[in-house]
Amino acid sequence: MGMLFKAVDPLVRFRHSLAMRWIGKLFLWLLAGIGGLVVVITLAVVTFTASMRTDKPTMPDSAVLSLNWNEVLEERYATLPSFKAVPPATLLDTVTALDRAAASPAVKALVVRLGNTSLGFARAEELAAAVRRFRASGKPAYVYADDLGGFGDGTRLTTLAAAFDDVWMAPSGTVGLTGVALETPYFADALEEVGIEAEFEQRYEFKGGADPMTRSDMSGPIRQSLTRLVDGLLDHAVASIAADRDLTQQQVRALVDGGPYLGREAVAAGLIDRLDYPDAFEAHVKALTGSDAKWIDAPFLLAATQAEPPEEGPGSSRVAVLYGVGPIGVDDQLGGPFGDPGFNSQGLIDILNDIAKHKDYAAVLFRVDSPGGAYGPSDAVWHAVGQVQAAGIPVVVSMGDVAASGGYFVSASADQIIAYPSTITGSIGVYGGKFDASQVWDQLGVNWEHVTAGQNAGMWSFNRGFDESERERFATSIDFVYEDFTSKVAQGRGFDAAKINAVARGRIWLGSQAVEVGLVDRLGGFSEAMAAIRDLLGLDAGAQLDLHVLPQPKSPIEAIAEALESGDFSLAFGTMIAEAAERRIMTRVEAVLGDIDGVMGPRGLLSAPPMHFGD
CATH class of the missing domain: 3.90.226.10 (2-enoyl-CoA Hydratase; Chain A, domain 1)
Incomplete structure (x- = not known):
């Protein structure tokens, strides 16, 4: 079988290639524009639909406030999450909703799903206090968790769960009540190994911010300060759990030293009340609150109870x-x-x-x-x-x-x-400083030459350390x-x-x-x-x-x-x-x-x- 070859002028080929590239770019721009337009239109439709829902919702005659604390509870939103007609509740929204629910005759109970959210000790205290105020109104609060920090955050989550009347957990769950641990990395030896020297100043002995770069271990004052910190956090958690679960602080402290706990062990210790699955938990709550009670979330309750300013x-x-x-x-x-x-x-x-x-x-x-x-x-x-x-x-x-x-x-x-x-x-x-990487460059065979106008013009270069004049000026600024x-x-x-x-x-x-x-x-x-x-x-x-x-x-x-x-x-x-x-x-x-x-x-x-x- 023969093949027919046709000679093509190189200039024609170049023009054809150039034209095809421009057509390709135009096509990509067109697709990008259409894609962006689709996104804009979609978001516009969603936002417009949400904006049409401006009528104040009506509180039902009987309601259960249902909150999901499996998700991140943000302090605030700079931009509201997309494709959600109702913005999610912030921490302030959640606390406000709990207080309004406590005061509302329509709200009969509180139900919370807990776990898989990162909460600091203080924010856990905020939520626990709000739950206690809700319970003080004479209404029950129920919590369900798949796990209570079996692999971390266990002390915080157990402390928060203890604030509820009834604590349920999945049969496969673990209660990670183990105390409070704090870790701080120290990099001085590693930096020395690669030829980097940390030149830092700090004020004063309890600051410790520069220590990870300049030391290979924890100083005495820092260990004293951080030991007092973790002891205080655990003291708060122990006192809180003891008060909420009707235990003595000595009992809770002993439980801390024996954790973590399998589900059946946690029930026997009085840390949780029952092991079962979510459907059984929901059926239990509905049996207690009535099948006619409507389950509502925090944004609904806030909108329905919003008073005129x-x-x-x-x-x-x-x-x-x-x-x-x-x-x-x-x-x-x-x-x-x-x-x-x-x-x-x-x-x-x-x-x-x-x-x-x-x-x-x-x-x-x-x-x-x-x-x-x-x-x-x-x-x-x-x-x-x-x-x-x-x-x-x-x-x-x-x-x-x-x-x-x-x-x-x-x-x-x-x-x-x-x-x-x-x-x-x-x-x-206060602390601050810089890293001197000159040894790294020496090992690599790289020579940095410096041209400066001004005695201290190059003081912040990472390619050399401070000289005496620069170190004195920097120490003065730290002071x-x-x-x-x-x-x-x-x-x-x-x-x-x-x-x-x-x-x-x-x-x-x-x-x-x-x-x-x-x-x-x-x-x-x-x-x-x-x-x-x-x-x-x-x-x-x-x-x-x-x-x-x-x-x-x-x-x-x-x-x-x-x-x-x-x-x-x-x-x-x-x-x-x-x-x-x-x-x-x-x-x-x-x-x-x-x-x-x-x-x-x-x-x-x-x-x-x-x-x-x-x-």
Whole structure:
């Protein structure tokens, strides 16, 4: 069989290839545009459908409040999750729903699915306290768990479960009541092995933030501080479990040392009440509450019981709710329109300045859950809080799991500071430095040449260590930051020099300890913070507060519009997808390993040392 060959002019072939490439690109752009348009239209339809559901729902005559604590319970949302007609409840929403359910004659009982969610000790205390307030109204609270932290978080989850009347668990479950463990990595030997030297300064002996880079083991003062920390956390858990399960503290302490427990062992020990499957649990609750009771979630209850806001005036109770969550960094909004903005210091400063200028809120509730971070943004937020107070508007800080170092700095001037007994706070100190990688380059045969104008121009180079002049200037800056930090804490808390020296130097405190030394005013969570605001505003104990979360979470459509306006839609949409996947992955990883932010989060001059809790 013969083949026919046809000669083609190379120029024609090139033009044809170029044309095909352009057609291909045009086709890809067209597909991308159509895909983006489909996404926008889909989200628009979902959001429009949700927006049509603006009628206030009606509470049924008989209801059971059903909550799922298997999912991550966020402090706040920057952008509402996509494709959900009703936004999921935040921690504040959940606590508010529990308190309203306690007061509602229609709500007959509380049902919670617990497990596979990463909760710090303090937030577990918040939820347990809200459950106890619900039970104090004379209504029963039931909880079901597939597992109570058999592979981590067991002490926290067992403490939370104990707050319920009736605790059920799957027959295959384990109760991981084993106590509290804290791990801190030390990298000095590893850094030396690869030829990297850490050149850090810290103030002072209890700070410990630089130790993982400069030491191979834990120092005496740090071990003393962290031992007191874990002992305090376990003391709180033991006392709580003992009170809720009608056991003595000695009995619970013995149970801690004997854990973890198989299901039948946990029943015999009095830690749980029954082993069975979810369908049996649901049937049991329905038999007790009546088959006509409608099971409702927190968003439904909040919408159905939402009262009209009180009239504004001299006794106005409009309260701005602000969140400072996560490490405090220099850059803001790195997650894009769809991403989590993190602490977002500049966003907080803008809102605080606006509140001080317009005076359209009677008070500010500032929720802080941060291990600290960069000095400059921490100081700027501290100043903005002071501007609000100078305008005659009181500020109350509610601390979350951690409000330490820079997290305490931004809180220090508040009119009232509220913390949970197990909040980790204090760490009033500073550390910072750099790594010298010159030995690495020497081993690789790489020679860095330096050309500088100015004696200390190259002091932050990672390719060499500090010289004596640079080290002196850096130590001076660290001393300045420490003096500025401690003086502002002393000013806000009314401490003299001896007092601030006794509570600072990097010491870490639990909330229960911090209230004794004057760093915190009251123990509690959102409920106590609301009470403090009423006191400061001269309102009655039961007065309604009109809460406004600032900034309001963006809807998916608003986030898309912002992304399109900024010209980074593809990046923003990719960020949204990536963060959704990351949340699902991290939720599953932390269900097994526990909270890993403690060893992964960014660090700064005003940051608590890296810690990983296991229990």
